[in-house]
């Protein structure tokens with residue numbers, strides 16, 4: 001893979017904004033370099049633009065070198081920046097599995113980049129050969145998501161590897177739900193594949209969707225390109241402080257994931273008792289994709305009862321499917337009870 005050839009020429013040549021905090025990174029006693037207010041510490045100061053302390057801690061927890069970590073305002077930021085760094089509008093294209101997370105397409109549309117889809121099979125599995133045959137000389141990015149949203153399953157490891165090995169652009173593997181899966185993580189393989197970008201997030205298992213912090217793991221060269229084009233202070237100080245405390249509660253996160261997995265099994269077992277539930281797809285995530293007889297009616301009636309699930313009925317391969325997030329034991333019991341009492345009239 002030739003990274004320069006892959007990168008948009010304007011981005012490759014770009015001289016990024018050089019802020020006061022980039023220029024001076026040591027400790028001083030008097031800071032008069034950034035036109036900040038001298039009052040109101042600590043929030044009067046600009047945050048570290050490179051988030052070095054946070055990356056060091058994440059690197060320790062994930063066993064990754066800090067220079068292979070890019071941090072964004074949610075995963076949404078690296079998703080968007082990957083288009084802006086590598087895809088020439090109206091010229092280049094990307095290839096994604098279908099169905100999958102909606103932001104890959106939205107960011108393609110915003111950046112005026114052609115978005116090609118390759119359908120997963122009826123078990124939501126990936127065929128590397130089929131996906132690679134949709135790529136051409138203008139394909140810069142391939143989007144994979146495992147465990148996948150909205151289907152919940154992991155993509156076959158061998159097929160993922162065949163895509164990574166067979167494609168000479170970047171393969172983005174979104175692992176937003178990886179903490180709920182007991183199977184192999186791709187992070188230890190990062191060094192073997194210079195065209196691999198792995199996305200993870202603090203929004204799901206780490207219980208921190210509100211602070212907006214997403215991670216992209218990639219070669220230091222790719223991280224450098226994303227860093228060059230990001231807003232200088234993209235991760236605010238409140239987020240940087242909060243995530244450091246979250247990372248100290250590693251054990252609590254592990255325990256909550258274990259609790260959620262127990263609840264996922266409970267929901268799975270009980271929802272299957274309902275006559276209008278036709279199928280529950282196997283899940284490696286914190287949600288279940290549930291095929292019912294009439295998704296629209298069930299969705300609307302649940303809303304009237306104050307319960308919101310995600311209606312995925314209009315999504316490819318998801319006809320009459322609801323995506324249900326695993327909640328607390330109380331929330332799951334309320335959902336089950338409402339479904340059992342309200343919908344027994346909806347016979348198969």
Ligand SMILES: *Cc1c(COP(=O)(O)O)cnc(C)c1O
Nearest residue numbers: 074075076101149176201203214
């Ligand atoms: C929830 C989710 C994310 C997380 O996005 P953030 O911007 O980090 O909150 C990323 N990818 C997928 C597939 C998701 O479902």
